[in-house]
Amino acid sequence: MSDLVQDADERISLKEYTEKAYLDYSMYVILDRALPNVGDGLKPVQRRIVYAMSELGLKASAKYKKSARTVGDVIGKFHPHGDSAAYEAMVLMAQPFSYRYPLVDGQGNWGSQDDPKSFAAMRYTESKLTKYSEVLLSELGQGTVDWVPNFDGSMDEPAVMPSQVPNVLLNGTTGIAVGMATDIPPHNLREVVTATIHKLENPNATTAELCEFVQGPDMPTEAEIITPKADLQKMYETGRGSLRMRAVWSQQDGDVVVTALPHQVSGAKVLEQIAQQMQAKKLPMVADLRDESDHENPTRLVIVPRSNRVDIDAMMSHLFASTDLERTYRVNMNMIGIDGRPGVKSLETILSEWLSFRMVTVRRRLQYRLSKVEERLLRLAALMIVFLNVDEVIHIIRTEDEPKPILMERFNLVEAQAEYILETKLRQLARLEEMKIKEEQEALEKERDDLNKTLDSARRLKTLVKKELQAAAKEFGDDRRSPIVAREEAAAFSETDLLGSDPVTVVISEKGWIRAAKGHDIDPTALNYKAGDKFKVACKGKTNQNAILLDSTGRSYALPAHTLPSARGQGEPISGRLNPPSGATFVSTMMGDAKQKVLLASDAGYGFIGTMGDLFTKNKAGKAALTLPKGGRVLPATPIEGGDEHLIVAISNEGRMLVFPLGELPELARGKGNKIMNIPSARVQSREEFVVAVQVLSAGQQLKIYSGKRHLGMKMSDLEHYKGERGRRGNKLPRGFQKVDSVEVID
Incomplete structure (x- = not known):
């Protein structure tokens, strides 16, 4: 009875269980997969890739290693998901056309702007970290961030990287969580650092003031950003909005040459879109398209106008409105804040939260260094005692059973100093020089005083953060790539039926x-x-x-x-x-005018002559054209081209061939047709015997029969043996060609 009660207590309703399970899953996807952290701007998979590569020693100065090695470490130690998901995230961080400041330096095929997914498999490519990744990693081992256990608790990984710059804005990111998504565009490092320093020195600075420094997003392409500045400022104030980019073009020798495309737009896709309009006769003013892109000119699309009378501006306006030469991007600056919660943040909030994160990081780094300096000073003091009292120290160690307490009492040492003296190797004693120890002591005491002054002064701490930001901007900053310009709204041509x-x-x-x-x-x-x-x-x-x-x-x-x-x-x-x-x-499938004749047949041996006009219909469900006998299947239709002396050639799977004049087959609008070749219906239903090919042969043409790797060519004169009345069985083909794979008519 007690067991039943216990079972009853453990039961919960399906509604409660599914709610809890879905909520847990949602929180995991939001916090641990899809959204970046405001501190380092990375999603967990990206953070783990960068950390795993640093643990493998793949710094910018190292040699390249196979990407499969990195992916193996990532999924084996930190990120228990699919290898393809980890590798694709890694590829994205290596593509200079995807990331404004790439974190991975790739060697091999890492995709192209035309086809970002065309990268080689991870067993072929090699990689290491870029120089820029140092802004995330250089302070990692200095007590700057918290460490958390990995998925199986066997080792620790950083909860966040100690980023020296607001990477969340610099490289941006996209992600889809449960019930929320993020779309943060990339920005220019110099502009963001300048705005960050302004926010550091003026804590009450508004987003409008910060927009004087951050002009707008800066994509890894030279295409123009044409969103009005007022809309950009509103986007930064709310954290939401949209961004429009337009291709850069110029006229060269009368042709239009596109030299820069919007972010993540494929030149091949653009040419395809324009070509579709040309095929649909919506672009009568365009004569030709060429893709002249090469290694020196990654983007060079040439659009050739039909004549010099074409209004180029109007033509380009139409193309901007109707193709990916102009593209709109959604902006949704959703990220995990310093409080660990997701939220859509304004530019002012992002920089404010990042500065809080950075101040804490720097303070922790200084405190960690201070503890190391003080620990070293203690050891140096112990070394000085050993140097000055070598004989006595050695005597105590040799004669006493427990020398540690004796050393502590005799020389007034703390336990750590006594331990260090006991661990000092004899060969080190010869190298101990009083002057060197004193010089190091003086340098460390000065550093300790400087560290204490900085830690005790908020102003000095801010100055240090400012100098480090300026140093990062000087080393990794570059000019803006995406110019922000005002352009008129693009308008498409009205459709023409021509x-x-x-x-x-x-x-x-x-x-x-x-x-x-x-x-x-x-x-x-x-x-x-x-x-x-x-x-x-x-x-x-x-x-x-x-x-x-x-x-x-x-x-x-x-x-x-x-x-x-x-x-x-x-x-x-x-x-x-x-x-x-x-x-x-x-x-x-067939094409031709309405009077074009067509041979329709089934492999049951029936068929007729129809016309294209008989087969045409506007009905999406089609129209009944060829009626199939029981067990029969449709054979490919054969258009009947002009010429005289047309012969119909029918071949069965039994290796029989029958040839008769085309005129013996009736012309019908639809139906089953007349018998072409005599095959018993019972054998058709059981699929024992059926027609494998029906072809129309005219004067001057040849028939080629394929059987395995062999083929047999037959002229009209070679077909006499197989001629007969329509509806006969036909004669056997030569030995070796009785199992026919396909039949071809050659002019």
Whole structure:
């Protein structure tokens, strides 16, 4: 009975349990993962990476070490999470286009501005800390910060780094917690230090006064910040707001050359956006695009106007409004304050809290040094006694069973001094020189007096903090990169329905993603596909035509070619534009005018001749085009090009081939069609026998049959043996080619 009562006492309601569990998780994510600390401006993973690298001896002056070594230490000792998460955080700290003042110095492929995620795996890259990381680490071993146990209690790690500058503003950060997020933009070190010193000397300084020193964020790019200064000041007063950046451009020989892009904007993405508008005929005034970026010019995008009569300013205004050449960033200065609580802080609050943190840090450093100086002075006094009384000290140690109390009583020593004398090695006695000991004593006594004066004087402490800030600004400061300028609001052109007839290639992948490439000379298989995806089918046409799609259920669909995404990207899923039946896949695609003839067939051996116009529909759900017999599957549709003496070639998986004139197959708008090749329906349903390929051959063309690594070329004259009436079984192909993989028509 008592056990039942005990069990009942341990039960809590599901509501209480889930509330507590989610609250605990939320607090963990907020305090120990997603938000930076106002003291050092780092999230826990970043702090642990920097600390682990310093423990590995990877200072700026050291040799590079494999990044995998650092990541292993980070996740094994301090941060029990995925290695990819730790490495990605490390990569971000090494990218000069992501961090204003990088903390990690990387060697190898650490990504590019076009594709920040294109970095090499950690087993290939090498890294060490940058010189700038010293502002976080140089005072770490000097009693400046608290140490906390790591996740398994086997060692300690710093709760926060003793940062010498307000790093939370300098490098900024982004993070998503539970119920809150942070977006702090980077700033210029010189400006922030100047504002911090002003706040130090004028504790009542307002955010408006501080904004005279901090003009605005300073991104690691030379693009312009075009947010009005009044909006920037309001952002700093509330801790929230938005920031707009615009690309820098100039005219060279009539062309527009973009030399700087907004923060974290890819040049390839911008060109893709412009190209999409050109394909959609929304930019008739642009003739060409070129990416001339190289090692010397990391950003150089060339936009060629169609003529010298084009209004360049109006064209660029449209591009700023419609592409990432102008970008808006959210600002939300949310961080963990010195009280350990998260909050959105104004510029004045951030600098005020950081100065409180810094004053405490410096005071702790001085007190730690003072204790070390006093400890050394005690030891020097003990050394002087040994030097002056060597024989007596040795006699006491040799003759007494417990020499420590005797030494303490004889020479009036404290226990630590007696211990030090007993631990002194004999070989050191020969080196003890009275003058050297006295010189060191005098220097340390002077340092002790200076330390005591500084610790007892708030003014001297402030002066020390100010000098250290100025020294950091002198060593690591640089000029502002992102100029703050006033610009007019960008305006986009109104859409035009004018479409051209430029050549285009529509490409569909195995997973059902579609895109359109400019021109007909591209290799669809060489395009970039998502992981696990690959090329399936493609067709050539013009931008003013529709791409006709046929799915595995026999339904047809139409998509205007000029609206399809560019092949510079990976396209978009067709299911986002159309509503095919559940489980249906897209078998083929075609382009042409409405009168273009098409052969539609199923592998059950039935088919007919249709036209593109019959297959066109505006319905997203498509229209029924080819009716499938039981067990049959749709074969890729074959456009019938101009020419005479068209022959239909049908090949089954049994290795049989039948050839007959195209005129024997009827022309229909839709339906099952007529029998092309005689295959018993029972064998189709059991998938024992079916048609593997149906092709249309015209005069002058050749048929190439592939079987494994072998292929067989056949001219029209070679097909006589396989000719017969429509609906026959056909004749067997030569031995070795009876298992057909694919069939190709070659001009």
